[in-house]
Amino acid sequence: MTLSFSSALKRLALRRILAAFVLGGFSVCAIAQTHVDDAWVRTTVPGQPSSGAFMRITADVDSKLLNVASPVAKDAQIHEMSMTNDVMRMGPVDAVPLPAGKAVSLDPDGYHVMLMGLSGQIKEGDQVPLTLTIENAQGVRETVQVQAQARPMMDMDMSHDHGSSH
Numbered sequence: 211m212t213l214s215f216s217s218a219l220k221r222l223a224l225r226r227i228l229a230a231f232v233l234g235g236f237s238v239c240a241i242a243q244t245h246v247d248d249a250w251v252r253t254t255v256p257g258q259p260s261s262g263a264f265m266r267i268t269a270d271v272d273s274k275l276l277n278v279a280s281p282v283a284k285d286a287q288i289h290e291m292s293m294t295n296d297v298m299r300m301g302p303v304d305a306v307p308l309p310a311g312k313a314v315s316l317d318p319d320g321y322h323v324m325l326m327g328l329s330g331q332i333k334e335g336d337q338v339p340l341t342l343t344i345e346n347a348q349g350v351r352e353t354v355q356v357q358a359q360a361r362p363m364m365d366m367d368m369s370h371d372h373g374s375s376h
């Protein structure tokens with residue numbers, strides 16, 4: 211009788227601890243509304259003026275990516291790659307829609323970030339700081355700091371010259 215009473219107490223205590231963990235987790239999520247995964251920047255050769263940054267962004271609520279900035283680049287632009295009459299085009303966009311809960315990829319075939327006016331060569335393994343400005347549907351802005359890993363691009367599609375294509 212005494213034994214089962216104490217084990218019931220223990221179970222209750224354990225349940226309280228678990229509840230505290232769950233509540234704590236929720237409050238953390240409420241602050242960090244946007245998650246950025248697998249951020250990387252393409253390595254460059256010496257003297258190369260620009261590069262591309264890529265990542266996967268998941269917003270908890272409907273949002274949009276408005277701006278990207280980096281201390282290694284004079285200018286960072288959000289570009290979109292698209293096919294028009296079988297011609298691959300690419301140009302700046304005002305924002306990237308981030309629907310609630312959906313992972314949006316910035317990759318070499320779609321949206322990507324162009325880092326222009328690089329201050330130096332980006333070498334494999336470098337950590338490139340990026341600051342993302344994200345606005346939710348209520349107009350509330352948040353900035354997200356990301357450390358993007360520099361790695362070489364295997365796909366040759368991005369080897370075209372951004373400077374003269376647009």
Ligand SMILES: [Cu+2]
Nearest residue numbers: 289300324372
């Ligand atoms: Cu581009």
